[in-house]
Amino acid sequence: MVDVEIFAIGNELLLGDVLDTNTNYLCKQLTGMGAKVCRAVVLPDDVNVIAEELRIAVSKGRRLLITTGGLGPTEDDKTLEAVALAFCVGLKLNEDAYRMVSERYRQLFDEGLVDSPEMTEPRRKMAILPEGAIPIFNPVGTAPAVWFEWRSGHTLLCLPGVPRELVGIWENTLPPFLRGALGKGYFKLVEVIAEICDESKLAPIVSEVAKAHPSVYVKSRASRFGRDVKLKVTLSMSSEEKTEVDAKINAAIAHLQSLLKSMGINSEIVEPHHETK
Numbered sequence: 001m002v003d004v005e006i007f008a009i010g011n012e013l014l015l016g017d018v019l020d021t022n023t024n025y026l027c028k029q030l031t032g033m034g035a036k037v038c039r040a041v042v043l044p045d046d047v048n049v050i051a052e053e054l055r056i057a058v059s060k061g062r063r064l065l066i067t068t069g070g071l072g073p074t075e076d077d078k079t080l081e082a083v084a085l086a087f088c089v090g091l092k093l094n095e096d097a098y099r100m101v102s103e104r105y106r107q108l109f110d111e112g113l114v115d116s117p118e119m120t121e122p123r124r125k126m127a128i129l130p131e132g133a134i135p136i137f138n139p140v141g142t143a144p145a146v147w148f149e150w151r152s153g154h155t156l157l158c159l160p161g162v163p164r165e166l167v168g169i170w171e172n173t174l175p176p177f178l179r180g181a182l183g184k185g186y187f188k189l190v191e192v193i194a195e196i197c198d199e200s201k202l203a204p205i206v207s208e209v210a211k212a213h214p215s216v217y218v219k220s221r222a223s224r225f226g227r228d229v230k231l232k233v234t235l236s237m238s239s240e241e242k243t244e245v246d247a248k249i250n251a252a253i254a255h256l257q258s259l260l261k262s263m264g265i266n267s268e269i270v271e272p273h274h275e276t277k
Contacts, residue, residue: 001034001035001036001185001238001239001240002035002036002063002064002181002182002183002185003035003036003038003060003061003062003063003064004030004035004036004037004038004062004063004064004065004066005037005038005039005040005041005057005060005062005064005065005066006023006026006027006037006039006040006041006066006067006068007040007041007042007043007050007053007054007057007065007066007067007068008020008022008023008040008041008042008043008067008068008069008161009042009043009044009045009050009067009068009069009070009079009161010042010044010045010069010070010161011044011045011076013042013069014042014044020042021163022068022069022159022161022163022166023040023042023068025163025166025167025170026066026068026166026170027040029170030182031187031236031238032187033178033182033185033187034182034184034185034186034187034238034239034240035064035182035185035238036238038060038062039057041053045070045076045077045078046078047078047081047082047085048082048085049082050067050070050078050079050082050083050086051082051083051085051086052086054082054083054086054087054156055086058086058150058152058154062154063153063154063155063181064154064155064156064157064181064182065154065155065156065157066156066157066158066159067079067083067156067157067158067159068159068160068161068166069159069160069161070082070158070161071126071143071144071145071146071158071159071160071161072126072143072160072161073122073123073125073126073142073143074122077125079158080128080129080130080133080146080158083130083133083146083148083156083158084130084131087130087148087150087156089130089131089132090130090131091128091129091130091131092128092129092131093124093127093128094127094128094129094133094135096134096135097126097127097128097129097135097144098119098124098127100127100135100137100138100144101119101123101124101126101127101142101143101144102117102119102123104138104141104142105117105118105119105123105142108142123142126142126143126144127144129146130146130148132148132149133146133147133148134146134147134148135147136169136173136174136177137169137173138160138165138168138169138173139168139169139172139173140162140164140165140168140169141160141162141164141165141168143160143165145157145158145159145160145169145173145174146158147177155181157174157177157181183240184240185238185239185240186238186239186240186241186242186245187236187237187238187245188236188237188245188246188249189234189235189236190234190235190236190249190253190269190270191232191233191234191235191269191270192232192233192234192235192253192256192257192267192268192269192270193230193231193232193233193267193268193269193270194230194231194232194233194260194265194266194267195230195265195266195267196230196231196260196265197229197230197231199220199222199231202220202231202233203220205256205259205260205263206218206219206220206233206256208255208259209252209255209256209259212252212255213248213251213252213255215237215239215248216235216236216237216248216249216252217234217235217236217237218233218234218235218252218256219233219234220232220233221233221234232270233256235249235252235253235256236249237249253269257269
């Protein structure tokens with residue numbers, strides 16, 4: 001199972017001007033592919049801060065680092081500069097990235113969406129990558145994503161901050177890269193609906209199941225108070241082996257439902273959701 005850290009970059013996120021939906025999306029996708037997201041953090045557009053956080057993640061042994069934001073043409077788009085600083089490599093014009101950016105602006109010009117197809121300095125900036133990095137085509141926007149493999153076995157993926165662009169890359173041009181980086185993994189999540197409206201009464205049961213099944217993440221989820229409210233308990237687990245996940249999840253569910261029944265609480269299992277890779 002691959003350990004992952006996510007870095008959402010942008011002053012606008014810290015100011016509260018923009019809601020970070022990218023991290024939520026990435027956590028769901030990565031977990032569903034059997035990876036383990038160990039940490040997610042929001043960082044300012046500060047080269048030194050970003051570089052230091054990347055170094056710390058590498059020192060912790062994280063195999064895959066993902067950044068979002070800071071790849072655009074403006075002065076405050078500094079993510080790739082920070083990557084170069086963190087990994088002690090230079091920045092240079094990448095011919096493949098230049099071609100991708102140029103072709104996108106030509107297409108946008110032909111569609112009447114920009115005034116000129118010319119590769120101006122701000123547009124050229126999006127093709128200046130850390131040495132050794134590989135650009136990944138952006139089918140929605142203009143700035144390519146960036147794939148960078150460090151010699152110690154760590155991989156860095158830099159994605160645009162615009163959600164439509166991030167999703168477009170993730171679903172269309174990124175999969176061949178991810179398959180090799182994430183390896184084999186399996187994730188499963190099952191929901192159990194309990195006919196009880198007070199989470200404080202459910203808490204001891206959830207705690208007992210969690211302690212008895214440490215490999216399974218057990219969490220009760222309350223939304224509101226009310227006599228007609230039913231509480232949801234989610235049980236989830238990731239591992240390289242499907243059989244192990246299925247066996248441990250099923251054991252935890254059986255334990256949970258047995259405890260609920262002993263207290264006169266009815267429950268039902270909701271169709272499990274799982275994704276494999």
